[in-house]
Amino acid sequence: MTPHPTPPALPTLADLPSGDAHLIEKPLSSEQVFRGRLLDVRLDHVSLPDGGRATREYIVHNGAVMVIPLLDDGRLLLERQYRYPLQRAMIEFPAGKLEVGEAGIRCAVRELREETGYEAAEWAHAGQLHNAIAYATEHIQVWLARGLTAGERSLDEGEFLDVFAATAEELAAWCRDGAVTDAKTLVGLLWIQQWRAGLWDLAWKTEAEHVAAG
């Protein structure tokens, strides 16, 4: 490969214009164009940074949580669930939508118990991701759970899914080979690897401690 010197003009993040006035789109009007049981679709008119006009279509979403459950034997708890938009079953970490006003830790505990039957002694909040920034307000909180004990699951009506265990190495191979393509689950693997390598820290607390910390 012939070396191509990087042009000196290429800025770093610190070199970029301060403030976002050259990027920001301002809302002029907003209309709900569809409201189903699941989707709340909006159509906004906006003004662009150069004064031009455009429309923006997007889904208003209350947010969700993903749980990365770490079994005491070192394996991970995963699910297989049919995802109708893709017309196939997908391997993924347990996840579910936040109820309005629900604290992230409460949702994480609830979804883990409902979908897998497991309860966790300790929880860590890794961060959040935005999965569809072009057309949805959705964020997904990333939680890890350990000290797991099995119990009875209680799926929502109309919810069907398999629960199974796999090693992080198996999950990594599935992500590499395309057997796992769910974005949140790929991000879950990133967190597992960075944390196990000692590169990214996690603050483990009980559910009650997380609730008390707000």
Place this chain on the structure above:
Amino acid sequence: MTPHPTPPALPTLADLPSGDAHLIEKPLSSEQVFRGRLLDVRLDHVSLPDGGRATREYIVHNGAVMVIPLLDDGRLLLERQYRYPLQRAMIEFPAGKLEVGEAGIRCAVRELREETGYEAAEWAHAGQLHNAIAYATEHIQVWLARGLTAGERSLDEGEFLDVFAATAEELAAWCRDGAVTDAKTLVGLLWIQQWRAGLWDLAWKTEAEHVAAG
């Protein structure tokens, strides 16, 4: 932490029922409930594995590509772009929607050139991700590009974004600390790290070779 033995009943992937009859949802009817410039929203009635009925709401999306551009000095090319649904500028890898019938490599080359001005000597297709499996058919192809040469960018009308360079270590720190939350970009970091660690392979080819390979 008290050890909690894993119950022997917990299956592995290989132990799960073969076939997906216990998971599959079958379409009964499908209706387009909104068609904007961007979003195509459908409402389907489906039959559930237990014979029950439900509705499924989702977006039909033609797919997209993300490009992870690797500069010869080891740094990465990134963008900052205002994402209206989130009402803020986000750090992300270059990306864009596939045109109908467009080959992934063509879209990757086009989006990199339009958004950053760069052309690449070699390309590798890492895989794909599904970013909103609960409510969108969207897939995002993950491409890496190297042997970069700078040129003039040509943004779409109404498109505004900053281009800048950062090291993989800077990107990892931003992902850890929450400055980067875009799911596809987090997955991009996973690929960079796995590839640089020699764990995940990439097959580098020219654009023409990718086109010839179909």
